[in-house]
Amino acid sequence: MTTVLTSQVKKLSGELSIPGDKSISHRSIMFGAIAKGTTTVSNFLTGEDCLSTIACFQKLGVTINQQENFVEIIGKGFEGLKEPTELLNVGNSGTTIRLMLGILSGRPFFAALEGDASIAKRPMTRVTDPLREMGASIDGRVNGKFTPISVRGGSLNGFTYELPMASAQVKSAILLAGLQASGTTTVIEPSRTRDHTERMIRQFGGEVTIDGLAVSVKGGQSLKATHVHVPGDISSAAFFLVAGAIVPNSEVTLRNVGLNPSRTGIIDVMVDMGADLHVSSEELEAAEPVADLTIKPSSLRATTIEGDMIPRLIDELPIIALLATQAEGITVIKDAEELKVKETNRIDTVVHELKTLGAKIEATDDGMIIYGGSKLHGGRVNSHGDHRIGMMLAIASLISDGEVILENEEAISVSYPMFFAHLNKLIN
Numbered sequence: 001m002t003t004v005l006t007s008q009v010k011k012l013s014g015e016l017s018i019p020g021d022k023s024i025s026h027r028s029i030m031f032g033a034i035a036k037g038t039t040t041v042s043n044f045l046t047g048e049d050c051l052s053t054i055a056c057f058q059k060l061g062v063t064i065n066q067q068e069n070f071v072e073i074i075g076k077g078f079e080g081l082k083e084p085t086e087l088l089n090v091g092n093s094g095t096t097i098r099l100m101l102g103i104l105s106g107r108p109f110f111a112a113l114e115g116d117a118s119i120a121k122r123p124m125t126r127v128t129d130p131l132r133e134m135g136a137s138i139d140g141r142v143n144g145k146f147t148p149i150s151v152r153g154g155s156l157n158g159f160t161y162e163l164p165m166a167s168a169q170v171k172s173a174i175l176l177a178g179l180q181a182s183g184t185t186t187v188i189e190p191s192r193t194r195d196h197t198e199r200m201i202r203q204f205g206g207e208v209t210i211d212g213l214a215v216s217v218k219g220g221q222s223l224k225a226t227h228v229h230v231p232g233d234i235s236s237a238a239f240f241l242v243a244g245a246i247v248p249n250s251e252v253t254l255r256n257v258g259l260n261p262s263r264t265g266i267i268d269v270m271v272d273m274g275a276d277l278h279v280s281s282e283e284l285e286a287a288e289p290v291a292d293l294t295i296k297p298s299s300l301r302a303t304t305i306e307g308d309m310i311p312r313l314i315d316e317l318p319i320i321a322l323l324a325t326q327a328e329g330i331t332v333i334k335d336a337e338e339l340k341v342k343e344t345n346r347i348d349t350v351v352h353e354l355k356t357l358g359a360k361i362e363a364t365d366d367g368m369i370i371y372g373g374s375k376l377h378g379g380r381v382n383s384h385g386d387h388r389i390g391m392m393l394a395i396a397s398l399i400s401d402g403e404v405i406l407e408n409e410e411a412i413s414v415s416y417p418m419f420f421a422h423l424n425k426l427i428n
């Protein structure tokens with residue numbers, strides 16, 4: 001679908017309750033399914049990606065009742081999962097396919113997985129290689145590199161694996177296989193990535209050892225059902241943080257945003273750039289810390305984003321690129337090759353689409369160079385089926401001085417079905 005976005009906005013004001021975190025929502029269903037007993041989940045994200053996870057586990061024989069953002073999962077342990085009679089369709093969701101491959105690698109049955117056109121281009125060898133090394137039989141297009149992928153799980157051996165890239169999805173897939181393997185499985189990360197899987201293993205009564213960049217689990221653990229309250233998704237909040245920072249005269253408060261330190265790179269970068277961002281009502285005791293965030297416009301300066309910071313804000317780089325177009329000076333993003341294998345090649349899509357609106361921005365091999373102080377104008381842009389590109393362009397439109405038309409706007413419902421309703425609430 002094509003939509004005319006709102007442009008030339010005078011100010012944004014008000015507050016929003018940010019929908020549930022996508023990474024944690026996926027994991028709440030997966031852990032509920034492999035634990036024993038009835039798990040309940042509140043503030044579950046009803047975006048299409050997380051609904052794909054529910055549908056896949058229902059096909060594996062798990063009873064899951066969902067009413068809007070409340071979900072009940074009747075788990076019967078890993079052994080309760082049954083051979084599916086149909087293909088498991090993960091839609092657009094990389095987290096679903098990669099983490100499920102880890103779970104299915106330890107199950108003594110056959111399953112086949114597929115997804116949409118974007119999933120068909122995303123590399124799976126990063127998970128299929130280590131899972132094969134543990135003992136799973138996996139096949140797929142181009143020798144298991146791409147979907148469709150089939151897995152016949154079985155008995156797995158624990159091992160130590162040095163991750164070649166900083167990826168929480170790969171780490172999590174191996175840990176989920178490791179929970180079913182003999183002995184201990186250790187994953188060594190090149191840089192720390194989001195640790196929701198580790199936190200959730202503990203929340204479901206399991207044990208995980210973290211020693212620097214090494215994360216270990218013992219096989220044969222039994223997990224117990226629990227209640228999971230999903231905090232607001234900082235990756236969704238990011239769009240309104242940047243909007244509040246660049247639309248003049250704004251004041252926006254975002255409630256109950258998850259502030260897991262492995263995800264708060266955007267806050268550190270915005271503060272470093274001079275953003276007027278205030279954190280309040282911090283609750284640090286829960287499995288995942290949360291707080292309220294208030295943002296107002298201020299003069300912004302360029303920055304360099306690189307190294308260990310990248311995994312802490314990998315999904316926020318498209319919206320940070322927009323922010324950098326409004327800062328003074330030249331912002332450099334490096335060490336972010338992983339952007340090339342997201343829902344789209346986000347180096348190419350960000351650079352191409354922002355250029356269409358008049359930004360001065362260049363692609364590099366591992367990131368982007370963004371020249372600040374650009375005035376954005378109207379134009380015809382495209383999400384390319386990537387939810388985060390669609391939302392970034394909708395925020396860019398707010399400060400554009402002409403009409404912005406967005407193609408493939410429907411991609412946004414992958415992670416934020418209420419996005420336009422929330423944006424309109426702040427405009428009016």
Ligand code: S3P
Nearest residue numbers: 023095166167168169170314315
């Ligand atoms: C995710 C990990 C990240 C992130 C994705 C969600 C997760 O992917 O980009 O949106 O839930 O583990 P990688 O692990 O590929 O970096």
